[in-house]
Amino acid sequence: MEMAQDRELVEQWRSIQSAYFRTAGAIDRELEARFNIGLNEFEILDLVADNADACRMKQLGQRTPMTQSALSKVVDRLQKAGLITRQSCEDDRRSLFLELTDAGRALHADAAVAHRTLLQENLSQTG
Amino acid sequence: MEMAQDRELVEQWRSIQSAYFRTAGAIDRELEARFNIGLNEFEILDLVADNADACRMKQLGQRTPMTQSALSKVVDRLQKAGLITRQSCEDDRRSLFLELTDAGRALHADAAVAHRTLLQENLSQTG
DNA sequence: TGTCATTAGATGACACGTCATATAGATTGA
């Protein structure tokens, strides 16, 4: 026994899901194909690029819905790909500062253009 | 060199992401804790329950953003959990009809209440 | 009827996220 109100809720939810999957999927495929990084990797690059000055893992954690451990692994991959550096921080040696490498900065610049374009294409859609 | 327009896009995207993760996470945790099924499992139960008469995998595939192979595995789990049956279909023996078991119907009834409640709680938030 | 293409669904290898935990450094208080 469903009420009309429930239907609406479920519709709203499906529409969010659909927008999310469509958009995330499109971006992910394109970034993967052209730059060989996934959406999560890009989002971290993007956040680090935004914070011109060095940026702690902890702070990043607060700006993405990613888990701390997911974040740690994403940064691992970015580092292995030579796009980012982890430098331990003097005043608290548990912390790490993240910084883009030149390659990271270059890739980010290009990827960001693709990212914004795909956001525009996908978020404006109705369904 | 970001334009204001881009910022807005990115903001809109973050807000969708955030709504999606918050809501999906909350539902998933609750369903897992109380009914021992995940969000995707529930969504399939929900779709099958909706289609009172028997329902092909193929059709389901068109109503969820899930991959065909993901769907196949979700249905596997639902079947192993005794919530759903797969019956092969006479006029096209490649097709399968899905139907809820009594247990499946019972669980769905309870889980749907929790699901709608959590949708309401989460989708109304600002972000 | 025989071949070729197509379609429904299943499956295995792999990548990634999550949870629980480990590790190492910081902080507090006696």
Add this chain to the structure above:
DNA sequence: TCAATCTATATGACGTGTCATCTAATGACA
């Protein structure tokens, strides 16, 4: 200064999604 606790990050086991591919059934056309 020692012990207890807390905090920042890393890691391993595990579950689930994805892609590519497989199988079996169907359809189409000669």
